[in-house]
Every structure is written in structure tokens, then in C-alpha cells.
Amino acid sequence: MLRRILPSCVAVAECRGDAPEAALYPEEAALISTAAEARRREFTTVRHCARRAMRELGLRAAPVLPSRHGAPRWPDQVVGSLTHCPGYRGGALARSRDITLLGIDAEPHRPLPDGVLDAIALPGERRLVRARLARRGEVCWDRLLFSAKESVYKAWNPYTGQRLEFEDASIAFDPDAGTFTAHLLAPRPRLPAGAPPAPDLLEGRWLVREDVVLTAIAVPAPR
Numbered sequence: 001m002l003r004r005i006l007p008s009c010v011a012v013a014e015c016r017g018d019a020p021e022a023a024l025y026p027e028e029a030a031l032i033s034t035a036a037e038a039r040r041r042e043f044t045t046v047r048h049c050a051r052r053a054m055r056e057l058g059l060r061a062a063p064v065l066p067s068r069h070g071a072p073r074w075p076d077q078v079v080g081s082l083t084h085c086p087g088y089r090g091g092a093l094a095r096s097r098d099i100t101l102l103g104i105d106a107e108p109h110r111p112l113p114d115g116v117l118d119a120i121a122l123p124g125e126r127r128l129v130r131a132r133l134a135r136r137g138e139v140c141w142d143r144l145l146f147s148a149k150e151s152v153y154k155a156w157n158p159y160t161g162q163r164l165e166f167e168d169a170s171i172a173f174d175p176d177a178g179t180f181t182a183h184l185l186a187p188r189p190r191l192p193a194g195a196p197p198a199p200d201l202l203e204g205r206w207l208v209r210e211d212v213v214l215t216a217i218a219v220p221a222p223r
């Protein structure tokens, strides 16, 4: 699924269930020693996916530990993103010479619980989602909007260090092309000298397969 919505320079790996052969490094295991079984399984399998993607990129497998805001820390000059939801785990990694921002998100393909759309959508997004649900109800557009915003955050936060609220990005889907755009509405972040500026607009792709909604954003490095 990820291969269909990310450029070929991005290494991807995914699982629909848990991988029995997946194992953790001691420093990873220490992070979830008191976690519930379901959390331990998603944490372990998604790291198995990350290491498959590392090898595909030509990197040695290594621990994947969280940074300040919870984003996975990658080797120098590498960007990446992880996601898990019931029945799906996935990882995507790229060299920063190819991709500067990378975010992926998987969600169960089910309507959002009552009240959540109102909490996460801007007024225009809410109107569009409700209109689409009425016309093309085979896609849970509310869940897709949520996933797109999570992908925005996962791409944006590691690059800029900025936290975003749900109203800080305005998402518009192309329902036929399987694409979306995200306009960033938050104040511009201050980046380290020499870093390519964070874009005002992110372009992503989306996909629904059976019980899973997947969104991905990969911003090409400036040439």
C-alpha cells in the first residue's frame, strides 16, 4: 500500500499483522517494559518494519528511539515515519538528499467517533466532509481527514520542531486522483541556518484498502 502512495526513492515496509520474528534492542525494550500487550506488539512490529526499510536504504539495522516530541530518531541524513493501527503497521524512510519531510499515517477505515470531526476539522473541511459522506459514502472521508492531519504533523514536527493543532492545517482532497493538499496556517517556524525553508503547502496521497485508510506526505529535497 505504501509503495503506491510514496515515490520510489522512499524505502517502505509494512505488515498486516504482527511479525513473530520481530525483536527489540534492549534500549527499545526498556521503553515499553510496563506497556500493555497491544502497545508492545505495535511498537515491536513497526520497528521490524523500520529495520526492513533501513536495510532497503542500505543502512545497518539500528534501534529506533523517540525524540523530544515522540518522533522516531533516525541516523544522520535520513528522514522517516512510522504508523500503526489495528491490522496494519508501516514504516517509510528516505535519504534527506532526496526527501526533506516525510509523514505517513494509517487509520482503521471506520467513521470517526461522534464529536471527533467537529473537534479536528475547520468549518470548510467539515462542510466538505459531510457533503462527500452524503454523495460518496464508500469512503470514510472524516477518518481520511483525520489521517491526513496526522501525516501533516508527522512530516512537519520532526523537520520544524513545531507542534501543530488540528486547526493549523487546512486539507483539501482530490477524491478521484487520490491526492490531497495541506495549507499550513500556523506561524512560520524558525529553522536552523541553511535548512531549506518549510513549505507553505504540503502535497500528499491517500489510499483506502479494505479496512485501512492510509495517507502519506513526501516533500522532495530542493535540487
Ligand SMILES: CC(C)(COP(=O)(O)OP(=O)(O)OC[C@H]1O[C@@H](n2cnc3c(N)ncnc32)[C@H](O)[C@@H]1OP(=O)(O)O)[C@@H](O)C(=O)NCCC(=O)NCCS
Binding pocket: 042, 043, 046, 066, 069, 070, 071, 072, 081, 082, 083, 084, 085, 104, 105, 106, 149, 150, 152, 153, 154, 155, 157, 158, 164, 165, 166, 167, 168, 169
Ligand atoms: C503523534 C501522533 C501524530 C501519532 O499519530 P497516531 O495516529 O496517534 O498514531 P500512529 O500509530 O499512526 O503513529 C504513532 C507513531 O508516530 C510517531 N510519532 C510520535 N510522535 C511523533 C512526532 N511528534 N512526529 C512524528 N512522528 C511521531 C512514532 O513513531 C509513533 O510510533 P511509536 O511510538 O511506536 O514509535 C498523534 O498521537 C498526535 O499527537 N496528534 C496530535 C497532533 C496533530 O496531529 N495535530 C494535527 C496537525 S494538523
